[in-house]
Amino acid sequence: MVKNALAAQLLKAGLVDNKKAKKLSKQAQHEQRTGQNNDAEMKAKIEQDKQQKLAKDQALNQEKQRVLDEKALVAAISQMISQHKIKDTDGEISYQFIDAAKIKKVYINQQIYNALVSGSLVIAKENNSYAFLPKALAERINEKMAGFIIVNNTENNQATTDEEDPYAAYVIPDDLMW
Template sequence: MSKSLQDQLLKAGLASKKQANKAKADKRKAKKKAAPQANDQAAQEQARIEKQQRDKALNQQRNEERAKKDLESQAKQIIETSLLSLPKDAEVRYNFVHDKQVKSIYVTADIQYKLSRSLLAIAILEERYVVIPNDAAEKVLERKPEWVILIQKEEKHSEDDDYYAQFEVPDDLMW
């Protein structure tokens, strides 16, 4: 059976028992220190990875907020540059639905006609309603859809309408 170097040195008298015990203690201490260092390195690596992930998420959030602000400013600029000025003495009241509530604005007869034919749209600019052309409304819809209230004309088309279309309405018909 082979003996350890330490046992051989003790037997030969080249080392004392005190030196052997000190060598064992140093060896245990070195092992204990080596294990935590490996754990510390792993923990440091894990902390570094987590920090990178947090920084990446924070940067992504900042980029999204910046993009949202850019879209809002673009939509606002489109509305401001294309809005139709309504005269102060406009007498025609135009009613429309926004957020399940009936709202109204005063417009001219020409603008009312165009709104009713879906040639113009209504947009929200700084908590007030403004009238803008449809092409501008479509551009704003791409950026901020909640800022545009499109006036859609309802086209009801049924089979009954097709059937009755073949009959001519008499000129003397009175309701």
């Protein structure tokens, strides 16, 4: 298999593969026959390979850590949503909103409906369902990671009107029922 002890050590350390090990052993045999010795060059090459492997391993570890941190953040946000969501929201009034380019409908009571329209409550995605959260908590969640808050009517209520718009004085209510 491998005749050279150095090549065997490199193989065991994972710095070279079988192909490189054979090449190194052939180089060593050639050097012994011809009397040439490139130890310094070979050591520099080995050190360079070690540095490249170390840099690659560090990059992989950083990527793994980033993925783990993101998973932990998602889990923490999901826990915050489940702990602070408003319960007992069932009612007869339908509220429609857009989630992932689809129109969704939930049935809620009048108090929740008024809070949603005024912007004091928001709708957040919780696993496969929706949760109603206070606005302050929604802002904290958005600071940590975007994508959980689906409906936030405070942004719509605070939209600036054009000064040249002739109908700027006429506000269209969001809770208009047809």
